[in-house]
Amino acid sequence: MAGTEVVTNEERLRRIAAITDAALSDLDIAELLDELLARVQDLLKVDTATILLLEGHTGELVATAAKGLEGEVRRGFRIRIGRGFAGRVAETRAPVTIYDVTSEDVVSPILLASGVRALLGVPMLANGKLVGVLHVGSLALRRFGPDDVQLLQLVADRASSAGQARAQVLDRQAALALQRSLLPARLPDIPGLDLAARYVPGHDLGIGGDWYDVFVLPSGWLGAVIGDVSGHGLPSAVIMGRIRSALRAYALDADDPAEALTSLDRKIHHFEAGTLTTAVYALIAPDRSTVHLSSAGHLPPLLATPGHPTQLVNLAVDRPLGVGRPTTSRRTTVVDLPPGAALVFYTDGLIERRSELIDTGIERIAGVVRSEPAGALCDRIMTTTAEEHPNDDIALLVIRRWPPTVEESGGGPGR
Incomplete structure (x- = not known):
């Protein structure tokens, strides 16, 4: 037995x-x-x-x-x-x-x-x-x-x-599907501007809260934002979606990027307590000659102007959203956008490397940025600076003002 x-x-x-x-x-x-x-x-x-x-x-x-x-x-x-x-x-x-x-x-x-x-x-x-x-x-x-x-x-x-x-x-x-649905499937066609973007998920740590968005406001101004919600996985993607939608709503009633981010900060403190978010929100004038920017703890964009070295925008950086007590003292910086100039917005996954100062990563990307069609510039940046297996999400957004010859002819660069 x-x-x-x-x-x-x-x-x-x-x-x-x-x-x-x-x-x-x-x-x-x-x-x-x-x-x-x-x-x-x-x-x-x-x-x-x-x-x-x-x-x-x-x-x-x-x-x-x-x-x-x-x-x-x-x-x-x-x-x-x-x-x-x-x-x-x-x-x-x-x-x-x-x-x-x-x-x-x-x-x-x-x-x-x-x-x-x-x-x-x-x-x-x-x-x-x-x-x-x-x-x-x-x-x-x-x-x-x-x-x-x-x-x-x-x-x-x-x-x-x-x-x-x-x-x-x-x-x-699910997080990737949600994130893909929240990121613009196609950037809008904007007279006088050439737009391109890239997004790559971090394969090691999973999906995160990186996002970018571009939208036209009733006033004729163009809103553009890039940001990063702390954390990884589906929860971060869900929170990112709520934050993205909230910013769009505040943008309808705010002519100043700092004002919109102030409202967003209050929203995050109240409804998303414990969430840390960085973002740069930009408003581009209808004539495309100037950009109004406000940063909530996010890395400043790069500006590539024909005939000049690429440089970081001298931008006042305020504290991230959801940190400390909500503040009403956020600042807006106005930057000229000459014909042919390109603004490059990015998240830290593009530049951060282990055992390397963040300034080194910024210098690396600045070294390859030049004034060229937005799609080609995105490809150049991703090819020469992005790691084969990123440890963090990468979001990249390029906004370039058409050069004078293109504006005068009424056409646009090939995409």
Whole structure:
């Protein structure tokens, strides 16, 4: 009998390993969890199997997949860590068994109504962090043994790893899709100006909050902004989207970039507390001869003027948005934009390198910037200064005033 039992246990583990390995490459998250629970029901001969995943921003366990307790998923059952059976497993981060379930052991009305008499639950951990809880139940009295615990913990470990890997992929895909939808799909055609931009996500640290935007205001002025929301991943991309939309709204009522950034600073302090954002907001006059700029902790743009060395704009830089108490003393700098001149806005991912002063990075990009069509200038900058595998997002925006010969002929440079 002992030999038969060993074979049986090995076969159970082999079948779990087989289905989870296949699921890692072939199934999406919902299918993976559903298949795991079905296999657990079959191998452990249990009546219910449930996965509750930890929701990061609320700290609650949420019923995500279930067999025999599907009502918990449909009704969005959630529970705080420390409460009820699943909450106890999450709090102790250790297997928990109950031989005879009572109303004092569980708080889920659906679980109580199911008639479950015995429960076994194990934590779902990934890299030492709690991901969720996996528990199974029997309608008959049953004492779950060490082999049952070992099998269920194996499933939980594999589900955690698969779930975390897939969640990271989905998070990046969702953040990138959101960021792509928020970045202008096509820069506007602006008389007298040549525009081009580039965006490259940081492959090592994931999607971040870099953005750029260009829009025409009812007054005829052109608004342009480049900025960076602290952090990475989907949360930063979502916050970036809200900040971008808010600035557009404030721009409609503010003739001064500093005024618009002041309103945006108040908004971030109130609604996005704890978020640090840098940005340069520019307003270009209808005749394209001058640019009004205000910087909230962001690197000054570069100005390339025909016949002159490329230089940093002598711009008053005020503190980032969301830092300290909201201030009303932000400043605006007015800069001439001669015919043929190009303004180059960028985020720090383009110039920062490990073990290198930021001034070195600025000098490197300044050394390749020249007055030429905006698209060609973007290509030159990205080719000669951007790393093959950036550690941070890169956003680049070039605004060039047409040279006199082009303006006089009424045409524009090739794009």
